[in-house]
Amino acid sequence: MRKTGIRRFPHVVATLLLSLMITATQTHSAAFAEDSKARASSFTLDNGLEVIVVPDTRAPVVTHMVWYRVGAADEPKGASGIAHFLEHLMFKSTEKIAIGEFSKIVARMGGQDNAFTSQDATAYFQRIAKDRLADVMAMEADRMVNLRLTEKEVLTERDVILEERRSRTDNNPGAILTEQMDAALYYSHPYGTPVIGWSHEIASLDQHDAIDFYKLFYAPNNAILVVAGDVTVDEVRRLAQETYGKIPANNKMKLKRERPQEPPHLVARRLTLNDPRAGKASMHRFYLAPSYVTAAKGEAEALDVMMKILASGSTSRFYKKLVVEKQLASSAGGWYYGDGYDSGKVSMYAVAADGVGLPEIEAEIDGLIADIARDGVTEAELKRAKSSLTAEYIYGIDSQSTMARRYGWAAVVGQSASDVESWPDDINAVSAEQVKAAAAKTLQLTRSVTGYLVPEAAVPTAQRAHDMKPADKG
Amino acid sequence: MKIQAKVATASSATARILGAAALSLITLFILFSLIRPASAMEIKQVKSPGGIEAWLVESRQVPLLALRFAFVGGSTQDPEGKAGVANFMSAMLDEGAGDLDSATFQERMEDIAMRMSFEDSRDTFYGSMETLSENRDAAVELLKLALTKPRFDQDAVDRIRRQLMANLAYEAKSPDRLASRTWYETAFKGHAYGVSPTGDEKSISAITRDDLEAYRKSNFAKSNLKVVAVGDIDEAALGKLLDEVFGALPEKADLAPVAEVEPVKGNGYNVVEMDVPQSVAMFGMGGLKRKDPDFMAGFVLNHILGGGGFSAILMEEVREKRGLAYSVYSYLSPMDHSSIYLGSVATKNESIAESLEIIRKELTRIAKDGVSEDDLKNAKSYLTGSYALRFDTNTKIASQLLGILVEDMGIDYVTTRNAQVEALTVDDLKKAAARFLKPDDMIVVVVGKPNGLKGL
Numbered sequence: 043m044r045k046t047g048i049r050r051f052p053h054v055v056a057t058l059l060l061s062l063m064i065t066a067t068q069t070h071s072a073a074f075a076e077d078s079k080a081r082a083s084s085f086t087l088d089n090g091l092e093v094i095v096v097p098d099t100r101a102p103v104v105t106h107m108v109w110y111r112v113g114a115a116d117e118p119k120g121a122s123g124i125a126h127f128l129e130h131l132m133f134k135s136t137e138k139i140a141i142g143e144f145s146k147i148v149a150r151m152g153g154q155d156n157a158f159t160s161q162d163a164t165a166y167f168q169r170i171a172k173d174r175l176a177d178v179m180a181m182e183a184d185r186m187v188n189l190r191l192t193e194k195e196v197l198t199e200r201d202v203i204l205e206e207r208r209s210r211t212d213n214n215p216g217a218i219l220t221e222q223m224d225a226a227l228y229y230s231h232p233y234g235t236p237v238i239g240w241s242h243e244i245a246s247l248d249q250h251d252a253i254d255f256y257k258l259f260y261a262p263n264n265a266i267l268v269v270a271g272d273v274t275v276d277e278v279r280r281l282a283q284e285t286y287g288k289i290p291a292n293n294k295m296k297l298k299r300e301r302p303q304e305p306p307h308l309v310a311r312r313l314t315l316n317d318p319r320a321g322k323a324s325m326h327r328f329y330l331a332p333s334y335v336t337a338a339k340g341e342a343e344a345l346d347v348m349m350k351i352l353a354s355g356s357t358s359r360f361y362k363k364l365v366v367e368k369q370l371a372s373s374a375g376g377w378y379y380g381d382g383y384d385s386g387k388v389s390m391y392a393v394a395a396d397g398v399g400l401p402e403i404e405a406e407i408d409g410l411i412a413d414i415a416r417d418g419v420t421e422a423e424l425k426r427a428k429s430s431l432t433a434e435y436i437y438g439i440d441s442q443s444t445m446a447r448r449y450g451w452a453a454v455v456g457q458s459a460s461d462v463e464s465w466p467d468d469i470n471a472v473s474a475e476q477v478k479a480a481a482a483k484t485l486q487l488t489r490s491v492t493g494y495l496v497p498e499a500a501v502p503t504a505q506r507a508h509d510m511k512p513a514d515k516g
Numbered sequence: 517m518k519i520q521a522k523v524a525t526a527s528s529a530t531a532r533i534l535g536a537a538a539l540s541l542i543t544l545f546i547l548f549s550l551i552r553p554a555s556a557m558e559i560k561q562v563k564s565p566g567g568i569e570a571w572l573v574e575s576r577q578v579p580l581l582a583l584r585f586a587f588v589g590g591s592t593q594d595p596e597g598k599a600g601v602a603n604f605m606s607a608m609l610d611e612g613a614g615d616l617d618s619a620t621f622q623e624r625m626e627d628i629a630m631r632m633s634f635e636d637s638r639d640t641f642y643g644s645m646e647t648l649s650e651n652r653d654a655a656v657e658l659l660k661l662a663l664t665k666p667r668f669d670q671d672a673v674d675r676i677r678r679q680l681m682a683n684l685a686y687e688a689k690s691p692d693r694l695a696s697r698t699w700y701e702t703a704f705k706g707h708a709y710g711v712s713p714t715g716d717e718k719s720i721s722a723i724t725r726d727d728l729e730a731y732r733k734s735n736f737a738k739s740n741l742k743v744v745a746v747g748d749i750d751e752a753a754l755g756k757l758l759d760e761v762f763g764a765l766p767e768k769a770d771l772a773p774v775a776e777v778e779p780v781k782g783n784g785y786n787v788v789e790m791d792v793p794q795s796v797a798m799f800g801m802g803g804l805k806r807k808d809p810d811f812m813a814g815f816v817l818n819h820i821l822g823g824g825g826f827s828a829i830l831m832e833e834v835r836e837k838r839g840l841a842y843s844v845y846s847y848l849s850p851m852d853h854s855s856i857y858l859g860s861v862a863t864k865n866e867s868i869a870e871s872l873e874i875i876r877k878e879l880t881r882i883a884k885d886g887v888s889e890d891d892l893k894n895a896k897s898y899l900t901g902s903y904a905l906r907f908d909t910n911t912k913i914a915s916q917l918l919g920i921l922v923e924d925m926g927i928d929y930v931t932t933r934n935a936q937v938e939a940l941t942v943d944d945l946k947k948a949a950a951r952f953l954k955p956d957d958m959i960v961v962v963v964g965k966p967n968g969l970k971g972l
Contacts, residue, residue, distance in 0.1 A: 100577055101908035133826075142836055145826035150894050152901015154825075169905050201839030208794035209842050209862050213691055271908075319792065321686030356622050365675060366619070372682040393682050426626050433629035437646065440578055440909045497689075 081439075082449050082459040083275045087282060089291040090263025094449045094459060095278045096270035098442050104175050104271030105446040107167040108182050109454045111266070112259035114239075115161040115232040115301055115384070121251055123203065123239020126159040128252045130199050132166065133157075136188040141195060144181065151177060161233055162383040163454040169443065172272045176281050183285040186260055189253075196249040204245065207238050215317035219326065219493050226311045226491045227328050230302040233385055261292035266453040270446035301384055304330065310487040313494070320497035322372065323394040325403050330489045331378065333386035335455050340472060342380045343465075344480035345388065347472045349378040350427040351419050352410065352481075353390050357426065359410050360392070370398045370406060383455045388484060400494050411485045418478030432466040557907065559917065559927055562751050564758035570743035571917050571927065572754050575910055579649040581747040583659075583757075584914040586922050588740040588852070590639040591713035592774045593731065598723050600715020601731045602641055604680060606634040608728055609643075611672040613661035618672045621658070630655040632662065638709055639852040640922055641735060646911065649748045652757075660761045663736060668725040680720050687714060691796035691862075691963040698788055698961045699798040699858070703779035709854060737769035738762065742921040746914040777854045778802050782959030785872075785969045795868040795964025799846075799875065800858035801957045804948065806850040806923050812936050813948035814848050814857075819899060820891045820945075821882055822846025822859050827894060829882070833874050834861060840871045848952075850923075857952055869968040876955050883953040886946035900934040 082096045114125045135141040148155040153170030155178075168178045211217040221236050228234030238244070267286060269278045307330060334342040353360040353376030364371040376390030392403050419427075438444040452462045560572045591602040610625065610632055612618040625632060628651040635642045643663070647655035687693040697712050704710030715723075741762060745754050779802050804814040822830040822845050834844045846859030863871045907913050920929050962969060 100575065101904055103904050103908050142826070142832075146894070149824065149827045149898040149902075152898055152903075152905075154902060154905060171901060171904060198837070198839035202835055202842055205794065205840070205863055206842035208864060213792045213794045213796075213862075319689045319790070321689050322682045355626075357619070357626055362619065366671075369675070369678070372678040395678055396681075426623065429629055430626055433648070436629075436648065437580065437631070440580055440582075440911060442908055497685075 081445070081463065084453075084459050085275075085279065087262065087287050089287065089289060090261075091282065091286050092266045092453055093278065093282055094266065094268045094453060095273065095275045096268070096442075096445045096449060097273065097275075098270055098445065099272050101442075102172050102272050103169060103442070104172045104269055104273055105167060105169050105442050106175060106178050106182070107165055107268040107270075107446050107450050108186070109163055109165045109266040109268065109450045110259060111162075111264050111297075111299070111454050112164055112255075113160050113162040114235065114237040116259065116299065117232065117235075117255070120243060121247060121255075122235045123237075123244040124247055124251050124255050125164055126238055127200065127203055127244070127247055128255050129157050129159045129164050129166075130203060131191055131196060131249075131252050132185055132189060134195050134199075135190045136184050137190065138184055138188070139181065141192075144185070147181065148178065153178065159237055161237060162381075163451065165450060165454075167443075167446070175269070175273065175277075176285075179281050179285040183289060186262065186265065186286070187289055189256055189260075191249040191252060193249055196252065200244065200247060203238070204241065207241060207244065210238060211236070212241075215315060215320045215495060216324075218317070219313070219315045219495050222313055222315065223326060223328050223491045223493045226313060227330060227387070228385075229305055229307070231304050231384060232301055233382065258295070261295055262286055262289050263291040263293075264295055264297065266450060268446045268450040268453070270442045270449075299383060303384070307489045311491045313491065314496060315493065316496045316499055318497060318499050320495045321393075322396075323400055323497060324391055324495045325394070325400045325407070326391045326493040326495065327389070327407070328491045328493075329388040329484055329486070331380075331386040331388045331484045333382040333384070333455075334380045334457065334461075335383055336385065337380075340468070340476055341480055342378075342386065343468045343472050344476040345378045345380060345386070345484060346431055347424065347427045347469065348414065348419070348477045348481050348484075349376055349388060350430055351423045351477070352376065352414055355430070359414070360390070360407070363410060364392055364403065364406055368406065369395055370403050371395055374407075381451060381455065400496075404492065411481070415478065415482040415485055418474050418481075421474065424472070424474050424477065428470050428472065431469045435466050557913065559930065560751060561927060562745075562754050562758070564755040564763075566759040566763045568738060568741070568743070568758040568762050570745055570754060570758055571921060572744075572749070572751060573746045573910075573913055573917070574750060575747050575913075578910065579748045580910060581647050581649060581652060581745065581749050582910045582914040583645040583743070583745050584918040585643045585741060585743040585762075586918055587641045587643075587735050587737070587769070588639065588742070588922065589735045589769065589771050590637050590641055591711070592638055592708040592853075593735055593772055594708075594711070594713075594715070594719075595727065595730075597719060598715075598727050599711045599719040600680065600713065601723055601727050602636040602735075603713050603715065604676065604720070604723055605728050605731055606636050606641070607676045607680070608668060608672065609634050609662040609666050611676065612667040612669055613658075614665045614667075616661070617667070617669065621661075624654075625658060628654045628658075630658060632659060636713055638713060642918075644914075652749075656757055656760055660764075663761065664764050666728075666732065668728050670725065673725050673728070677720060677723070680714070681717060684714060684717055684720065689790075691790060691792055691794070692860075694788060694790070695796045695798040695860070695961050695963045698786065698963070699800060699959060702782075702786055702961060703800065703856065703959050704777060704854070705780065707777045708774055709777060709851065733766070734770040737766045739767060740769040740771065741765070742918060744914050744917040744921060746910045746917070774853045779854065779856055779959065781957040784960075785966075786959070786961045787966060787969055788961065788963045789965060790963050792964050793864060794862050795865050795962050795966045796860065796862045797868060797872055797960060797962045798858065798860050799872065799958050799960045800856050801952065801954055801959065803848045803850060803855035803857040803952050805855045806925075808850075808855075808951075810944070810948040810951055811848075811850065813940050813944040814952060816892070816895050816899065816937060816940055817882070817887065817945045817948050817953070818846055818848045818857065819895045820887050821878070823848075824895065824898065827898065829878055829891075830859070830861075830875060833878055834863075834871055838874070840867050840874075844871070844875070855952075865965045866967050868962060868964065868966040872960060872962075872969075876958070879953060879955040879958070883949050883955065886942055886949060889942055892940065892942050892945065896937055896940070899937050903934060 133144045151174045153168045155168040157166040225234045360374040364374040371392040374392035379387045562570045562572045594601040612621045631646040804811045841863040844861040
């Protein structure tokens with residue numbers, strides 16, 4: 043249930059909610075039946091805009107989000123980064139909003155705004171006092187179809203994004219390795235291309251690319267409105283009609299996402315990144331996996347449970363074996379990313395203890411994987427994992443933003459509010475047999491990429507020596 | 517914080533690109549947390565039968581309890597040569613206590629769906645516990661054990677030490693972390709504030725379980741304890757909980773005195789060479805302490821200058837007009853024994869000199885001319901209007917109130933804070949600027965391979 047995406051401006055609150063480690067039990071599921079069920083209401087406007095309302099009356103504030111069913115994986119080949127670039131440019135201007143004023147107007151109303159882009163979704167949101175909801179709905183509806191761009195502001199923003207890429211990726215060897223591993227994991231599907239884009243492709247984007255992409259994908263019939271907070275369904279329905287409801291559907295839009303799909307994966311792939319900027323040596327592995335959208339019933343839930351038991355947190359098998367018992371690693375972990383529209387991913391890592399070679403760690407990890415695929419998990423492990431996962435859901439109910447994101451994300455990949463609300467029950471229904479089967483099916487080396495991050499410079503090859511420039515003299 | 521989250525390895529950073537990027541702004545938001553608003557919520561002052569005080573906000577809509585507490589002291593209490601003890605401790609308290617070894621303790625926490633974490637700052641050691649109402653008693657028992665009978669078993673100490681060492685190795689190669697560490701070392705040389713709370717390889721190697729136990733005994737006491745509870749609990753039950761968890765602590769903390777200190781005056785660029793495409797700079801100087809009569813004016817001034825996202829002057833000049841950076845910001849950071857005004861910018865090596873020049877120019881301009889009436893009006897409408905957003909979840913309410921308690925701002929702060937903001941004039945901001953905004957004193961640390969910058 044982890045989401046990945048990049049946003050317009052670093053914003054710590056929402057981010058921490060997504061990255062917190064959580065612990066829990068299943069004994070609470072009865073007590074929380076009231077809270078974990080049926081919190082959201084949905085309806086659709088005549089122009090195709092899907093609307094989800096999540097009431098939360100504790101504070102007089104709302105979270106207003108618009109999600110578009112478009113992300114980096116929908117970009118034209120060679121124009122990587124355009125989805126995210128457009129997300130930044132959406133803050134520029136319309137006939138009603140002067141250049142750069144959008145966020146300032148929201149701020150003057152006492153609100154906070156931001157946006158983020160992932161492979162499958164682009165979302166814009168404001169958090170604001172409830173009596174300002176109508177204002178931000180009008181502004182968001184306006185920029186859904188009335189965006190204006192000039193060459194100068196587009197080129198300036200492109201420089202910002204190249205700096206964003208340097209901050210996130212180019213300055214960080216761990217992020218570089220992840221990017222290279224993703225590229226190796228997918229042969230054909232665009233998930234192998236980074237959301238922020240490749241530098242040389244970002245550098246060639248212009249306002250025509252942005253406007254073309256905007257016209258193709260931004261319309262009410264490709265969007266989902268989520269309002270969480272101190273509102274009623276009727277209020278939201280009326281305000282949505284008055285704002286978004288006035289925008290006609292774009293009937294030329296291709297609503298079905300058709301992306302290149304993966305051929306069979308027949309060979310395990312391996313990469314090594316030598317980079318003196320890495321801290322300690324570490325080993326990483328990705329497996330191609332189904333997602334909640336593509337998996338057979340119960341399979342994605344089994345993968346969540348499996349990865350909790352195998353690798354997540356200090357009660358996991360990874361931590362106990364690699365860190366506590368054998369002391370091969372200073373830390374180790376892993377997750378299942380099941381939120382993709384076309385594919386999921388299993389990710390794992392271990393940071394080597396001093397003097398331990400990465401192959402030794404890898405062999406131990408392969409042993410743990412073979413164990414779980416062959417022998418499955420114990421009832422005690424199963425129970426604890428379910429507790430942890432369902433508690434993550436319940437603690438999230440405290441946060442309006444988390445709730446808005448949950449429902450918005452589900453809708454953007456084609457799932458319903460009831461899919462969201464039945465998730466704890468679905469997790470509790472997973473059997474030990476299903477976990478074992480999911481491990482055996484998914485954790486196959488032929489469907490994997492293994493990456494080593496080594497904190498020493500590689501021995502220069504003849505080719506590299508040839509390319510070397512004189513050292514800077516400063 | 518759980519150690520897995522706290523010890524950011526190269527790999528956990530790759531798994532959480534978002535988290536890693538956002539971490540650099542945490543301080544900024546913690547600062548905001550001191551400056552919070554009012555709403556309809558009722559804050560009750562609770563005193564337990566045993567005499568322990570706490571603030572309580574009852575909220576019955578979600579059957580969860582969030583408890584936040586703090587022991588004043590923090591990493592300034594690390595003994596000489598043992599820098600990193602408080603940080604080490606924050607990772608050790610859930611590593612076994614009483615009869616429960618580390619693995620059993622961790623499993624027990626998961627079994628009852630409990631969240632427990634600890635974290636240190638230079639001045640304060642923070643604790644946090646969240647539980648489902650129905651498991652409250654069991655959660656309280658584990659929290660009490662963690663605070664009063666942590667085992668500090670040698671194998672757990674050594675394991676956490678390895679994780680802290682890996683973290684240090686990562687920190688040494690992370691431009692952001694290294695810039696921050698170097699800035700504090702430069703600004704507060706010879707003072708506890710100049711020592712990194714994460715210590716160094718030598719100090720972490722030297723820390724023993726006795727050091728951890730000594731820190732616990734001297735720092736965890738009733739006299740320096742602050743507690744906030746938010747959620748599904750009433751006054752009587754909270755009173756009982758307070759006595760149960762904290763009742764056995766000693767009355768008085770035994771804290772080493774910390775001298776008042778001002779950051780040194782900077783005189784140029786302190787460049788730390790690192791082979792990265794983007795230079796990361798931290799710039800800063802002395803600020804205003806939290807109880808300074810000009811603090812609020814300084815806070816609003818910073819909001820206009822570098823704190824207010826896209827409304828801020830530095831953002832406008834460096835990012836929006838020129839596309840030089842993704843992130844540029846500043847914040848006023850009061851500490852118990854000093855205060856600083858600190859900012860950061862990250863830009864490609866070729867542009868860092870230009871970016872820093874623009875920042876210096878804007879700081880100078882604002883110090884001289886002050887801000888416009890319009891800027892102040894806009895800042896007020898954001899700061900007062902957005903204030904309810906800080907109080908919309910149990911955990912956020914608990915964090916806000918703990919910040920107010922630790923800063924000793926009084927229980928009515930939540931209801932008077934907006935009026936304090938509204939009352940400010942451009943002259944107040946100008947006066948505050950004259951107090952601390954001194955670009956000539958700025959300490960600038962740059963990590964990267966900057967072009968066109970002259971080092972010290």
